[in-house]
Amino acid sequence: xxxxxxxxxxxxxxxxxxxxxxxxxxxxxxxxxxxxxxxxxxxxxxxxxxxxxxxxxxxxxxxxxxxxxxxxxxxxxxxxxxxxxxxxxxxxxxxxxxxxxxxxxxxxxxxxxxxxxxxxxxxxxxxxxxxxxxxxxxxxxxxxxxxxxxxxxxxxxxxxxxxxxxxxxxxxxxxxxxxxxxxxxxxxxxxxxxxxxxxxxxxxxxxxxxxxxxxxxxxxxxxxxxxxxxxxxxxxxxxxxxxxxxxxxxxxxxxxxxxxxxxxxxxxxxxxxxxxxxxxxxxxxxxxxxxxxxxxxxxxxxxxxxxxxxxxxxxxxxxxxxxxxxxxxxxxxxxxxxxxxxxxxxxxxxxxxxxxxxxxxxxxxxxxxxxxxxxxxxxxxxxxxxxxxxxxxxxxxxxxxxxxxxxxxxxxxxxxxxxxxxxxxxxxxxxxxxxxxxxxxx
Ligand SMILES: C[S@@+](CC[C@H](N)C(=O)[O-])C[C@H]1O[C@@H](n2cnc3c(N)ncnc32)[C@H](O)[C@@H]1O
Numbered sequence: 001x002x003x004x005x006x007x008x009x010x011x012x013x014x015x016x017x018x019x020x021x022x023x024x025x026x027x028x029x030x031x032x033x034x035x036x037x038x039x040x041x042x043x044x045x046x047x048x049x050x051x052x053x054x055x056x057x058x059x060x061x062x063x064x065x066x067x068x069x070x071x072x073x074x075x076x077x078x079x080x081x082x083x084x085x086x087x088x089x090x091x092x093x094x095x096x097x098x099x100x101x102x103x104x105x106x107x108x109x110x111x112x113x114x115x116x117x118x119x120x121x122x123x124x125x126x127x128x129x130x131x132x133x134x135x136x137x138x139x140x141x142x143x144x145x146x147x148x149x150x151x152x153x154x155x156x157x158x159x160x161x162x163x164x165x166x167x168x169x170x171x172x173x174x175x176x177x178x179x180x181x182x183x184x185x186x187x188x189x190x191x192x193x194x195x196x197x198x199x200x201x202x203x204x205x206x207x208x209x210x211x212x213x214x215x216x217x218x219x220x221x222x223x224x225x226x227x228x229x230x231x232x233x234x235x236x237x238x239x240x241x242x243x244x245x246x247x248x249x250x251x252x253x254x255x256x257x258x259x260x261x262x263x264x265x266x267x268x269x270x271x272x273x274x275x276x277x278x279x280x281x282x283x284x285x286x287x288x289x290x291x292x293x294x295x296x297x298x299x300x301x302x303x304x305x306x307x308x309x310x311x312x313x314x315x316x317x318x319x320x321x322x323x324x325x326x327x328x329x330x331x332x333x334x335x336x337x338x339x340x341x342x343x344x345x346x347x348x349x350x351x352x353x354x355x356x357x358x359x360x361x362x363x364x365x366x367x368x369x370x371x372x373x374x375x376x377x378x379x380x381x382x383x384x385x386x387x388x389x390x391x392x393x394x395x396x397x398x399x400x401x402x403x404x405x406x407x408x409x410x411x412x413x414x415x416x417x418x419x420x421x422x423x424x425x426x427x428x429x430x431x432x433x434x435x436x437x438x439x440x441x442x
Contacts, residue, residue, distance in 0.1 A: 028062050031120065032127035035106050037065060038072035039128065042102035045077060051356035067237075075109040076102070078167060078192060078355040083108045085164035089155055090144045100137040103128055107145055118149055167192050171363040172348070179399050183425060187397060190426035191351040191358075197235035198430075200228050200252040200280075202287050202313050211249060214242040227261055228284070229254045231429060247313040252280050255349070255430035256395075259340060260284035262420060262437050263391045265291050269337040273317075274324040274380055277302030279309040281342055281393075286315040291338070293317040296324055325379040335385035343373040345394040345401050349424070349432020370400050377409055381416070384440050389419070392436040397425060402434035415441040 026033040037058055044054035051073060058066045076083060083105040087095065095101045107125035111118055122145040129141040148155065162170050166188050176184040199222075201208045208224060215222045218240070221233035231254070238244045238251065259281045265271055267290040273282040276295035286293055295317045297303040303321045310317055322330035324341075346369055347357040377392060384390050392409075394401050402423060410416055419439045426432035 026127060026131065028065050030127070031068070031110075031124035032131075034065050034068035034072055035103060035110070035125055035128040036131055037061060037069035038076065038106045039099050039103035039132070041069065041073040042076050042105055043098035045073075045356045045359070046098050046102060048360065050360060051077060051354070072106045072110060074355055075113065076105040077359065078352075079109060079112075080105065080355075080359055081161075081163035081167055081169070082159060082165075085159055085161060086148065086155055087144070089158070090147055091140070095140075097133065097137070099132050100129060100141065103132065103137075104141060104144055107141070108148065111145065111148065122146060122149070168351075168358055169361075169363075172358060172361075175363075175366075175398055179397070180425070186427065187425055187432070190428070190432075193352050193428075195253075195352045195431070196429060197232045198225065198252060198254050198257075199230040199232065199241070199249045200257055200284060200287075201230060201249050202247055202283075203228060204287050204314065205246070206243070206248045211242070214248075218242050225254045225429060226257050228287070229257050245312065250280065250283060250309070250313065252284070253350075253353075253431045255424045255426075255433040256280060257284060258422065258424065258433060258435060259342065259391060259393050260288055262422070262435055263338055263340060263389065265289040265338050267291065270294075270334065270385075271338040271340070272296070272336040272380070272383065273340045273342070274376065275342045275344065276317075276319075276340075277306050279306035281340060282306060282317060283309055283313050283315055285338075285340070286310070286317065287313070294330075294336075295319045296322050296330060298323045325375045327379050327383060331383055335388065336383055337385050337388045339380055339384050339388070339390040340393065341376055341380055341390060342393040343369075343376050345369050345373065345396040346398055347395055349395045349397045349426055349434070352426065353431065366398055366400055369396075370405060373401060373405055374408070377405070381413060381440070386440055386442045388440050390438045390440070392434075392438060394434045395431060396434060397423070397432045402436075406436040406438075409438075417441065 041054040045051050055070055058069060086108055087104055103125060107121055110121045125145055126138050126142045129138045159165055162173050166173055168188060176187055180187060201211045212222060220236060222230045225231045241249060265285050265288060269291045271285060271291040271293045273295045276282045277297035277299060282293060282295045295306050300321045303319055306319050320330055346361055346366055347354050351358050392406060396402060410418060417439045418436060420437040422435045424430060424433045
């Protein structure tokens with residue numbers, strides 16, 4: 001049993017006996033510095049923040065340190081339950097202090113992905129620990145990581161709990177097994193993997209073939225996917241992408257690109273994107289046809305990103321900050337011919353891009369999301385023109401937010417017909433999305 005083999009590390013025993021009162025500053029290009037940044041971000045997530053917000057605090061840091069910290073924080077959170085189980089086995093008393101705990105989680109992740117540099121990783125983690133709590137955890141960090149290296153195989157093979165083995169919460173795994181008795185291992189494996197980087201070419205500015213040629217000229221290997229998409233062999237910083245700031249392409253998962261493909265917008269239509277921020281799908285709709293688009297989002301800060309993204313791409317929409325459910329506050333009474341309802345959801349289809357979501361959600365959040373989704377769908381339906389189409393979309397794989405939601409709506413709404421339905425499960429090339437295209441009888 002993993003826990004019975006715990007080595008009792010008393011942290012007072014391991015505390016470094018004498019430390020300089022004011023340790024010299026860490027070099028910004030050191031692993032210790034990135035570990036420290038990552039630990040602070042992971043600790044913030046363990047305290048309830050989402051990871052992008054936690055990492056946004058690093059805006060003033062050098063780009064290389066930010067990138068390294070991001071990789072460490074994402075990696076540590078992807079396998080959080082495994083790291084936590086290892087710490088439970090390695091430390092007799094649970095470590096209550098969030099930053100040292102997060103530092104250990106980040107260091108364990110780095111040890112797994114850079115085993116050849118194990119001793120450097122341990123030394124750098126100890127250096128980083130010197131900047132936390134007046135260095136009180138240096139000895140503990142040193143002892144835990146060295147013990148881990150000594151006992152790695154035994155510890156890893158002793159991980160028997162579902163969460164530690166599959167890197168997902170137990171309730172989440174239960175739901176996946178129930179909904180997908182055969183496919184759940186693939187969903188879990190995809191969720192634990194690294195996401196590919198995919199682009200959407202702005203067809204108003206450049207053809208996909210032209211853009212593929214520009215990528216090839218820049219030495220970036222890529223292949224086409226879907227109607228407007230490109231998959232890169234290896235992720236790139238956006239400033240390495242030809243013409244990115246001139247609006248030639250956007251970063252968007254191929255699964256997300258299905259939305260504009262399914263909604264089949266045509267020039268002249270009045271179109272609503274009711275949950276639009278940061279504007280990825282709205283931009284795709286506008287790239288495909290000259291529509292009059294209203295883009296709503298309830299979150300003012302996120303709504304500003306719609307304007308930024310459309311501006312970069314040379315596109316325009318009427319952007320409004322409003323709750324889609326409060327129709328009287330934002331609707332002028334003229335029906336829409338197309339509506340995209342890309343509703344807030346559990347994000348259970350995109351955990352490889354948002355590994356923090358797995359640990360921030362609670363099981364009863366799913367019923368909460370389902371209730372909000374039901375309200376948004378019900379509120380939007382009267383704004384759809386007869387003969388018009390509404391695309392209900394989530395980035396979830398839980399049926400309660402998808403098929404069950406739409407089945408309930410169809411049962412209650414006699415004028416709604418389901419004309420297309422897709423459940424994309426996350427896999428190599430794309431994330432997990434659900435789409436239901438509903439048409440209103442004339
Ligand atoms: C899945 S995201 C949308 C992603 C976006 N369609 C895209 O492709 O870039 C869901 C969005 O719904 C917004 N939202 C949540 N509740 C809302 C509501 N009641 N009314 C309008 N927007 C809402 C959130 O702020 C969030 O930006």
